[in-house]
Amino acid sequence: MRRVYQALANYSRTAVGGGELAAFEFDLQQFAETYRIRAVDAHNSLKILRLEGFVQLNEAVNTPARVHLIMNHQDLYAFQVANAQHDQLIKALLRLHGGELFADFQTISENSLATHLRRSVVEVRQQLRYLHTAGILHYQPRQESPQALFTTPRFDAPKLPIDQVRMTAARDLARHQVNAVAQYQMGTRCRQQLLLTYFDEADPARCGVCDNCLVEKKPPKRWPTWHRCASRCCNRCAKRRPAQGSCWRHLRPSRRRRLRPRCASLVDRGEPGLRGRRKIAGRDRKTVASPGFLSS
DSSP, rough: OOOHHHHHHHHHHHOOOOOBOOOOOOOOOHHHHTTTTOOHHHHHHHHHHHHSEEEEEEEEEEEEEEEEOSSSSHHHHHHHHGGGGGHHHHHHHHHHTTTTHHHHHHOOOOHHHHHHHHOOOOHHHHHHHHHHHSSEEEOOOOOOEEOOOOOOOSSOGGGGGOOHHHHHHHHHHHHHHHHHHHHHHOOOOOHHHHHHHHTOOOOOOOOOOSSSHHHHHSSOOHHHHHHHHHHHHHHHHHHHHHTTTTTTSSSHHHHHHHHHHHHHHHHTTTTTTOTHHHHHHHTTTTHHHHHHTTTO
């Protein structure tokens, strides 16, 4: 994380102690490639730095222009008297946005200023950049790309005051949350019980309507009649070599015709649950499939 912080300072060319609230364009992919940091590691480190209050990332596609007057009223008035060419712009800013400009950054519309002053937008931006350079105000131009800024004066990376206790607690919490999601997804316990247990409710009741509860309510699976009948015949054949048609004499001809291909299919698959299925699937399959055996 300290490496990413130092790389961000190099990327923005910010010296130790400076750069507070000075926004700059930030391309994560270019940043990661320039300083040979995996993009996912850079993203996660910047996220932690944001939570710790050291940096701020703005991924908005369109960020409007912002202005903050950093001079007090008396010095600003003296500047207006000495620089009449900038007097109208400063007055327009104060009329449109009021005294809040002295307290913090305020969003401005460069087009509205240009219309009010009857000038072009390019001229308004040039004047705002000059006032920014002269130390009259802080001007952040309109941006259409991601931005980043240091929310505090830049620290020396090795001396970055990171709260290790809070970071450890956040890491443990993230692991606990991941494990809880995996248990909810893969477990066979009632979904309602899992959720209420996660939120520390003691001895929660079963809901009876979630997928896991419904599975337990389902009756045991019963095979179709033809499957049970064919299985009985094949099991009898697995015990001994029967006389011709001995397994089928009790069946009606119509049922016998239906069971004939199904019984052979069960033997081919080695259907689980059939006694002696290896013997049937091997040498004795000829007996089951023979015309004499499958006929009356």
